[in-house]
Amino acid sequence: MMVGRSAERSRLVRLVADAKAGRSRSLVVRxxxxxxxxxxLEYAAGVAGGMRILRVVGIESEAEIPFAALQLMLARDVERFDALPAPHAQALRAAFGTGSASGDRLMVGAATLTLLSELAGEGPLLCLFDDVQWFDRSSADALLFAVRRLHTDPVGAVFAVRDGERPFPAAGIDDIRLPxxxxxxxxxxxATVGPLPQPVADRVLEESGGNPLAIMELARSGTAALPSPVAPLAAVGRLEEHYQLQVRALPSRTRLALLLVAADHGCELWSFLAAAERLGLGADDLEPAEQMGLVRVTGEAVEFRHPLIRAAAYQEAPFARRLAAHRALADVLSDPRDADRRAWHAATAAGGTDDGVADELERAAERALARGAPAAASRALERAVQLSGDPAVQARRLVTAARAAYDAGLLDHAATLAAAVTAMTGPALAGADPAEGGAMSGNVAWVQxxxxxxxxxxxxxxxxxxRACELAIDAATPVLTADPARAISVLIEAVWCARDSADEGLLARCGEQLGRVRGGPPEVARALGGFVGLLSGRTEEAVPPMRDLLLAAGDGGMDATLEGLSAGFLGVLIGADDLALKVLDRQVATMRAQGALGWLPYAQEPLALAQLVTGRFRDAEANVAEALSLAAELGQDLQAIVLTAISCCLAAVRGEVDTARQQADLVLKHAGRHGMAAAQxxxxxxxxxxxxxxxxxALDRLDEVCAGPPGRDVTVRAIADHVEAGVRAGDLDRARRHLPQLASWAGHTASPxxxxxxxxxxxxxxxxxxxxGHFEASLAVDGCGLHDRARTRxxxxxxxxxHRRPTSARAQLSQALATFDQVGAYGWHARVRTELVALGGPVPPADTAAAEQLTAQELQVVRRAALGLSNREIAAQLFLSPRTVGHHLYKAYPKLGVSRRAELAQLDL
Structure with missing residues (x-):
């Protein structure tokens, strides 16, 4: 019987009703x-009616086991994996330990999304997750990724999380806190427990503090037997004390058996019995605990009635007994499927250095990485470091743990671990000459x-x-000669960070470092050197190596690499727009196919910038919207600011002035951190x-934009706007200020x-x-984007x-208006219409293209459907559920004036 909680019950009833109606809802109960x-959760299950229920309870001892919770949830649906898109099936098999590496950690989330949508296709689905604070990080990430993207599927999800334990951040999902x-x-x-003497009832109410479980437990046990506190205790503390008293009342052998269960709650009955035998115990030693209702024994496992009983049984045991229990469990878990649990039991039982157990943990970490669970891998490696005797091995394992933490999105923890590595390996590098090697071994150099x-x-x-650039330069220094390919990979990031900060001093330092690299991919090093030269004003020497790298990437040999992304964006900077867009689009498509979700926001940035400056505004809008969503999911806060700067430009061109100003304010608050985003x-x-x-x-703002590195980057094209502003302001001297820079760029790049x-x-x-003649020549250039051509018109x-040539003026202005409509540059409407009104006669009505009526995500879906992709294939590419894809198509058809999928191929999208 549930007493109270009327508001919370109403929330759950609405959640269930919405899910049944095809409106997915999620809720966190804290x-x-x-x-x-x-x-x-039981109440939600009770009102679910005919919904299928997936229920998972978190287990503390499995909090470090990769995808333990997800395996419990989907164990009955393993046979469905084969019906999923190949990357999703591979990701789930890897998560279950039956397949090869899955790639990006969030690919398992995308696969979980698809599978839940498939299950919901057979009937409404209710997912109930209890004790989520004990879910392993990989399972929690996958589930959160999935439920955030379930929009039109009949799926409801409720997460129950206990306060005071491990955090469970769930941004974007509604939550309630139970008072x-x-x-x-x-x-x-x-009163539901039964009649109690008034003094006892008063004490129960006083001691329980309004905690329902405390009320029930204290009433049933008889409060008079409890010690009287000097001051009121928190209900949870009183519950712990209550369960500790019950455990202490058990015989010694029963307490030891209970400890064994507590050490690995949820383990199979056979493993408990085998471990108990090693400790000289038998099944009958559990009987007193069963009679008290502390545990129940099923045909498969021994289970505690409540997690706090388990905590009491474990915490009450002396330290030596805990070690013995974990050692016994490690000894009996010999099945390869239990290798991770065995490794952790052995590690918990280890009292000091133990290289054998450390090796087991490292193998567990390798398995976790192969399954797409970097958080679990990082934790295993950290414990392996503590058990390792060799300092060099410690350093290698610790830096690998730091990398795994970074890949898991645990950025602050990754930085802490990496700093510890630097402190550990610093003495090994003291006095060593990086150019000569000296006393510095290759392994230590790599670790550093x-x-x-x-x-x-x-x-x-x-x-x-x-700051990132400075650290990246430090990272490249130890391997300039020992591992030049790696040095160049690091320097790619260093150069981009120097560019982002718009710092000419850092650009110069990057150029010096690139000059010291011996070996590695020479075309990449030369192109990066050219990029540094371009941003430093040396356009003539910069362009040829940048073009060479673009041409190499255009041959298709650099898919989904830092080099490939760099090549594509360098192509934009030299005005080779068509090939650059082709390279960048292929890079992003390959990352989608590989499930490299963590890289997508960084890859979509240069693609969106290229689309922005070439007038492909709808494409840019779709990429930015998706990238912003992923950046928020992955905790890439600064990248979100960078993407917002691109979104700000798009809003300005589309005439959404208020949105553009709000976004600009947000970006400019971070101007000191990201100079290029501020310039945009x-x-x-x-x-x-x-x-x-x-x-x-406009002139004042553009003077700022066109000066220094920003004026030689993508925003070199803003010089044309600066000239226009200067001319319209009547200040021709200022209008010509940056023109030599544009002339140099045009002359050395030969860009249309x-x-x-x-x-x-x-x-x-x-x-x-x-x-x-100059206007006509500009319009005659083949390869100029539609938006730039409309600006010229x-x-x-x-x-x-x-100059009083109204007929010709009207022709040019009408064409400009039509093109602005075509590309969605509605911000220029007012100026064009003002000119047309001044000419007299009718003003052409706005002619919004069909694609303009679609949202960014609808456009992405419709374009793929027009190419013949199925809903499932589109969903896999866009990390949506197939049902959500169908919903977008349903919404798009009326906007496009079509009724069938086949008609999409005939539209200009």
Missing amino acids: GEAGIGKTAL RLGARDSAELL AEAAWIRAQVAYERDSPA ATWALALIDLMAGDPHA AAEALLLRCTALLDDSREAQ LAYGEWLRR
Whole structure:
């Protein structure tokens, strides 16, 4: 019987009803032990009706076993794995220890999403998760990833989490915290136990403090036998004391048997009996505990009635007895399927250094990594370090633990471990000459480099790209000659961090380091050196090696690599837009296919920037929206800011001024951390000024954008806007300030986009009749993007109107308006319409393209459907459920004016 909790029960009833109606809902229920979380889960099960229920209870002793909770949840559905898309089936088999490596840790989450959607296709599904604080990290991550993306599936999920234990962050999911019962509800609950003498009833109510389990347990045991505290105790503390008293009352042999159960709760009955025999115990030694109702024995396992009983049984035992219990369990768990549990029992039983057990833990970590569970791998390696006797082995294992923690998204912990490695290996490097090797062994150099690289990667998110660059340079130094390929990999990140921070001093240091590398992939090193040169103003020497790397990547030999991503973005910087977009699009597609979710937000950034500057605004919007969602999931806070800067530019072009200003404010708060993102946000604000007819404000902003490294990066194209702002403000000297930079870029890159922009600028600065030829030449350039061409038509139309050629002006302005509509650049509508009104006659109505009516995710879905992909294939690529894909198509068809999937191929999407 449940007393009280009417509001909470109503929430659960709504959750179940919504799930049955195809509106997926999730809820986290938090509270102290005994507060009624499990009772609410039981209530949810009771109102579920005909829903299938998946129920999992977290087990403390399995909190370090990779995917232990997920295995419990999906054990009955293993045979369904083969019907899933191949990457998802592989990921789940790896999680269950029956397949090869799954790749990215969140790929298991994507696979869980697909499987839950499949199960829900047979009928509504209710997932009830209890004691989630004891879920292993890999299972928790997979489940959270899945439920956040269940939108139109008939699935409900409730997570019950106990306060005061391991944290369970669940951003984006509703949660409620259960308070203690009030006096009236407490008395009503107490009455359900049976009549008690008033003094006893008063004491139960006083000591329980409104905790339901405490009320029930204290009432049933007889409060008079309990010691009277001097001051009221917390209910949970009183419960622990209550269970400890019960355990102490048991015979010594029963307490030892209970300890054995507590050491590995949930283990099979046979393993308990085998371990008990090693301790000289038998099955009958559990009987007193059974009679007291502390445990129950089934045909498969021994289970505690409540987790706090297990805690009391374990904590009451002397330390030596605990070690003996774990040792006995390690001795009997000989099945290869129990290798991870055996390793942890052996490690818990180890009193000091034990290299054999450390080796077992390292093998357990390797298995965890192969299954996509880096958090479990990191924890196993940390314990292995404590048991290792060789300092060199300790350092290697510790840095591997740090890398696993980073891959698990535990950034702060990864940095702590990496710093410990640096402190540990520092003396080994003292006095060594990195160029000569000296006393520095290759292994120590690798460990030191890896530790510094991890710290650099964490610093990017937690501190700033500038700090990350400094640490990455430190990471490359020990391996410049010992491992040049690795040194270049590290320096790629160092160069990008120097670029992000817009720091010319750091760029110079990166250039020096690249010059010291001997060996490794030479075209990559030369291209990076060229990139540094470009951002430092040496365009002539920079372009050839950058183009060489782009051409090499264009041949398809660098898929899903840092080198490939760098090649694609360097192509954007030299204006080789078509090939750069092809390379970047392929990089992202390969990462999707490989399930490299952790890399996607970083890969989608250069792709979205390339789409932004070439006028593919809808594509950019879709990429940014997805990347922002993943960055939030992965805790990539600074990357989210970078992506917001791109979103800010898109909002500005689309005329969503309020959104653009809000996003710009957010980005500019971090201007000191990420100079390039700040420059992009400032560029967006300048575009808003230009659209609104305020060239003076635009000019001031664009002076800031076009100076230094930002003016030589993607935002080199903002120089054309700077020229326009200067001309419209009547300040031709300022308008020409950065033009040599644009001319140099156009001259050395031979980029069609650069040539067209330079010709537009030349026309704007020349108000004579010669300007017409420059405008016409700009429009004749083959390879210029639609948006840039429309901007040129707008400027040309304005010039023609001023020179009293209304017919030609109207033609150019009407074409500009149509193109702005086509690409979704609605922010320019007001200026075009103002010019058309001034010319007199009718103003063409807006002609929004069909694709413009779709949301970013609908557009992604529709495009893939138009290519012939099934809902399941689309879902696998976009990390959605197949049912959600179907929902997006259902919403998109009326907007597009189609009724069948086959008609999509005929549309311009």
